[in-house]
Amino acid sequence: MRSTGSKFLALSLAVPAAALSLSLGAQEAGEIEEVVITGVRGKPRTVQDSPVPVDVFSSEDLENVEFTDMNDIVRTLVPTYNLSREPISDGASFIRPATLRGLPTDKTLVLVNGKRRHRAALVRIGGSGVQGPDLATIPAAAIGGLEILRDGAAALYGSDAIAGVMNFQLKTNDSGGSLFVTSGEYYEGDGSNTTIGGNIGFSLGDGGFLSISGEHYTADATYRGNQYCGSWFCLDPDGAAYDSFIAGGLPERIAYATDPDFLAATASASLEGDVVQPWGNPNAERTSIFFNAGMPVSETVDFYAFGNYTESESDGSFFYRYPYNGTIEELREPDGSIYFPLEKYPGGFTPRFFGEVEDMSLVAGLTSSAEGALGWDVSVRTGESSIDYTLANTINPSMGPESPTSFKPGTLTNTETQFQVDLSYALSDTLTILGGASYLDEEYDIGEGEADSYRVGPYSASDPWGFCSGDSATAAGQAVIDAGSTLDCSDSDDPVYRAVGVGSNGFPGYSPAFSDVYSRDSFAVYAEVNADVGDSLFVQGAVRYEDYSDFGSETIFKLAGNYSINDSMSLRASYNTGFRAPTPGQQGTTNVSTRLPNGFPVAVGLFPASGIVAQTLGATDLKPETSSGFSIGVTGSVGSADFTIDYYTIDVDDYFNAVSTRDVSSDPTAGDAYSNFLALDAAGVAGANTIGGVNWFTNAYDVGVSGVDAVVTLPIDSDLGTTDITLTYGYNKFEFNSSPDGFLNAEAQHDIANFDPNTRFILQANHRIDNIGVNLRGSYWGEGSNRASSSDDSAIQTFGSIFMTDLSLSYFGDGYTISAGGMNIFDEYPDKDSISDYCCGRIYPSASGISWQGGRWYVKAEYLF
Template identity: 50%
Template sequence: MIKQKLLSRSIKKALPYAIALSYASIAFIGQAHAEEEDDALEAAVAAAAAGKIEKMVVTGSRGAARSVKDSPVPVDVIADDELKSVSFSDTNDILKTLVPSFSVTREPLSDGATFIRPATLRGMDTDKTLVLVNGKRRHRAALVQIGGSGSQGPDISTIPSSALKTVEVLRDGAAAQYGSDAIAGVINFQLKDNSEGGSFTADWGQFYEGDGEAFTLSANKGFALGDKGFFSISAEYTDSDPTVRAQQYCEDYFCVTDPSTYPAEGFGSYDDYAQNWQSASMTSKKYVQPWGQPSSDSTAIFYNAGYTVSNTLELYSFGSYTDKSASGLFYYRYPGNGTIENIRLEDGSTWNAMEIFPGGFTPQFSGDITDYSGVIGARGMLQNGLSYDISGRYGSDKIEYTMANTINPSMGDATPTLFHPGALINKEKQVQADFTLDFNVGAFASPLLFAFGASYMDESYELEGGDEASYEAGPYSAVDPWGFCNADGSATAAGLGVIGNGSTLNCADPDDPVYQVLGVGSNGFPGYSPMYSGKYSRDSYAAYVDFSADVTEKLFLQTAFRWEDYSDFGSELVGKIAGNYRLTDHFGVRASYGTGFRAPTPGQQGTTNVSTRITGGMPVATGLFPAGGPIAGALGADPLKPEKSTNYTLGFTADFDSGLGVTLDFYRIDLKDRMYAISTMDVSATPGASGYDNYLALSNAGVSGAESIGGVFYFQNMFDTRTTGMDFVTNYGFDNAMGYTSFTLSANYNKQEITDDKTGAFNNEDAFDFENSKPKWRGVFTVNHNIGDFTVTARANYYGSYQNSDGEDAEVLDKQKFGDEMLIDLEASYQITEVIKLTVGARNIFDTYPDKGLFETGQGRIYRDDSVVDWNGGYYFTRISMDF
């Protein structure tokens, strides 16, 4: 309550100044100093990277460089040397290590999330954080996460750390400044712009368990374009082997090591099974369900170029190409689990998929991602002092799926074992114009910076159909496909014919294989049929204004307004006000208030998916259908609508001559009409069963293979939420007799709660897990010590406790509390020559694991696969790098 009162008073006092800034826009006088500011920023960033002076930032105070302590909102600036100090190749993992409010999970068995991992900032999903490269919006990945919020954001892993000069993480809502998606914050990746020199790094490592070997090669080289330009190119190649953190598949209903659970009748002997079950695994000869990190490899190339034509004109361009692939495993299909069942062939004989896969099978799911982008632009200054930046960008991301080591059960003995289920494609085109102008206002301590601009964006999302066998409803998707039996249990003429040829057909036996119904499509991930394929597109326009100035020597204020208009959702106006007040030379206070708006993407509106989930040990085909389409509509869905947010922040900064710096920021994000997946609804083709009405809705909507679908869900604007939290950052460095030592401590507290459940479609278990399944506390403490040519870095990663529940709609849920964890990293570097450096180290040196899961584990899984705490254990590495 005290915090809210202080924040309210700050806003009320600042409001008259914000109005004054808005009206001051009519007095365009004075000259802009954008060119001088750019030069100053370049020098400041370089000096900050060398540890000489305070870091500077432009993100958060559009168009003008300010120190981090003077920024009106919290911003982390991560320099090149800090990026290099983390022993990860994936930029997601680097950010997770250095920014506590940024989290990313490793999901080994989660459809597309195996390839493009979901990340969060301040508890908000990926699509609520705007990602920029060189200040320009980064295009989205093609994947829509099929669970949770259904987020669709940029694939940060396609941006190699070797291409980066700095990373700016704005931890505050900034939709009014930068546009839709910036509800939780903004991450701006600044590319290297060197015109000479370069670097090369080779990194190798593996986990203590002896698996997960990873190899990374990265390089950068800068070239001069005449004496007024630069061309910097970076490339990175990574290759990671899978890990296995599993136990043998053993459940009450089926245990690999227990012959008594083996359904021997009709499937051969247990001895036959035991000799052949290894064929079920593509990567491990020890476990039929080898849970772990998937294998992956990636090649990425980025370039950044600029050329100064004159004192008033600079041309620039940057772009990227990434080719990435990954492969993981789905659930093990054991004999008799509903997928591997006896069926009657056309000649009356029985057949079973064990003739292809003795002992069962584990589907292998692979994705090949092709991602590329290009930006061209011109910036400069007109004679009247107006600076401009006009640019155009294009981005494309495509993921092509492959299913191997599986079957289309409904095709019986005619099934292939390799399928191409289709592809997802996301494309974006945008034209943008940004302008800034300084003009003097007599009452202010500095010129007023007036920034304004407009943009047009065209975006599309396409589901590209798969090969026919991946979605075909074969003859065994229905009972008695060959017409052998009459309704009264007697044999037809065709049935009598096969009986006469020696068939064991018994139409009077309801358990005869003739009545067996099997699933449709490539098992694990059916392909996109023509019915579910298609293209969704929209365009949008936006315009914004942004005013900022030092109102007094101690008070900086900023206000911004943005209007956006979408072809599918109409228009919205959002705004923001932020300020920083220097109480003394060493202490300051800052606050912000803003509104935000995020329109569901074309992908979120159009994505369709049928995947397999395990329920009670049985594989259940679960369908996701577009909320605005006829299928979900028949199930009770409403079309999606935009999410709207209100952000509040209040922060304090302190910096001392001794080198100690401290920032403390409190925040609250109220999100209205938050989009999320409803709890899965049962589907059953059995009349009178609880899911029978849902089956009828699917069947009447023309869903192929509706009989084999056991669950269905869709995205909805489910509820209103409130996220509250705190960010604390302190750093201190000093010279001593042993060299130079620096300390950095970053901590984040984040709490989410549902304030209004609008649909009632969330069961008790999902609601509890939404609010409690992630650690509320997260911290990183880093110590870096330099002495001569030696550097030692130690880092402690802290994760607070969290809970998970089980019981769906039970009045009293079963709950498990996971203890807090501390993972320690340690590395040492030696500068062999002026060019060559050798580094050795280990992540999680004490081989710490999270608690084993009681719920949502099993089938060989030990740890929750969505755990924020890494479950791969210790990892050691060595790295050699050259800077020339």
């Protein structure tokens, strides 16, 4: 059940959390889950008299959600946590983007056992460029409890804690354990998945523990689309765009789309699914191991350590490549013959993108928390996340017939090492002072891909073999004509003039020019005071100073308080300032592809804001996003029901986003694009004539979010058993506080503010009678809307509200549990597109945080020992 009401908040630093875990090592899991450590520090306080809102979830709460991806578990339980599944989004298909209270995940701090969790290797290209921790690397089997602080806390924990803080507490059992297996499938008959996992505890010495947890997860892909169809190319005679394609499409494309032999060959265009353009969840496999350990080394000092190793692999599709789309084009070979990529891919092809994520961490420290003495903790942590890309079922068009069909585009790696000291001292029963310092070293590595993934092949240029001069054949051209070639230099459509793209098609590799290592270090100190003023008022104040080697320093603070009106009701409020430092990955990330606007290969893409290319065209060095937040709320009890209601507002200045692309051209008639070329050339940029378009991350505009969170819990005991009812409600509204016109078009502005529903609530009932357990959960999402065009104000579709129901039944035997259930048991789907914003067989808004996979069933068996 949800741990609220009389559940205690252990208010101390991460260190006392480690010390606390030692004393809990021999307790049962049900007791461990009642203790939390996030948000305030000092003597233990209840949720009701905490000055800030904290959601507390027990291990049972997490286990009642069938998903094994921690992202999906949190989304299921927290109304304002939004998570999307993006099938065609480069690395974001493998490390999924999420938001809390309408802000990206890099504005939410993630802790494990009270210690900062390292970031994932992926920097999302475009948009907000988010780089946050990957919750999918944290297995549910390892978690004894989860606390979510719904308030800004950067003054307490440092950069990133603008929207809130998540703290995952690892299990601390020193004996016993569990072993479970879960298997399920979607109603559509796809997406079969199996998870095998467990936990085991061992005692260490006198009073110590070692808890080891692991999971292995496999899932097949899902498919929720139609056959590929657009006005430019359509394979579905029943598709909405088929008639316009036949009426106005290129004749050579129409010829293939209506050729029975070609249509039969399209069955092999994709490596997955019955359509050439799959839409759905990717194939996935993940293995995760976590350990948590602690033991006393003296009467007053304890040692602790924990860490993980996670390896996962997923794959997804890119867009379908059809004949004469700029990639599949006829080319003249050196002997004058014609090469057509359909020789390799008779039905066209759909590139397949594979991502192998490796994640590891280790934290160790010593802590002392003897009563009446100075409490201290000294710790060191290191963490690394990497993602290694593979691209298959594609070509490097510029290499022609010599192109391989599989590539290694490169590897991204994020590494962090931190040393930290935390101190606490109780001056009296009512006054506690705390302080500390930390040193953090960060590094981001863009690893070079294999040469063929970025190679500029001969077919990147028109007439690569020098066959033509004007309309006439050269000696070399005449020689191949004499040998039987159909070369016709007077025909501008002859394949000799074709110039095609460079690099592995779909995701070009990182070349040496754009591979590098970016690093920085930072130092922080903080101080905090917590005080009980009389019997009714608790106040908290904190201040923090951080200095970064790459952009300077920030000083922030927080004030919070709780006033008890009576024994059953309290008022609370807080005000905080915060910041988020741009990561080395965001400062250094480059994502450049080669295009051929005039038959000449040029680099187009994202360049570092601090580099000469971007700065010549107007970029400035990145600086921290700064924030201010305010919340006010009431907590109370009515009979056996507990409730909390909080209003909040968060303003973020210098919000991080990518600028629109600045075109560059060496053509004097190209207007602004030519002016950009002249500026680059004058600045001494090497190869300025090989650059075709530049964008970069910048501190773009100011935004604000505001909303209301509410939680109500009601336990009911009767002759029919015990029932715990929980209602959680979240309303969140995103607004621009300054004009984003220079950065976002009308379509993007509308979708950022309106695509995700503002309203969501979750109603859950967990019933237990004798050996039978029933868990019923209903989730509601309000309306959202999508704009399909910046130029057409009427091209806006409102997606209706939706309600999904989950149900599970469990039998608790002697040392075992058997469960069966369903997610979205009534097989609800969001509205389909009605404004033609989605092409290529996609029928649902694939970036939506609302599941568009339909219902699924599962069974689970668990053995306890």
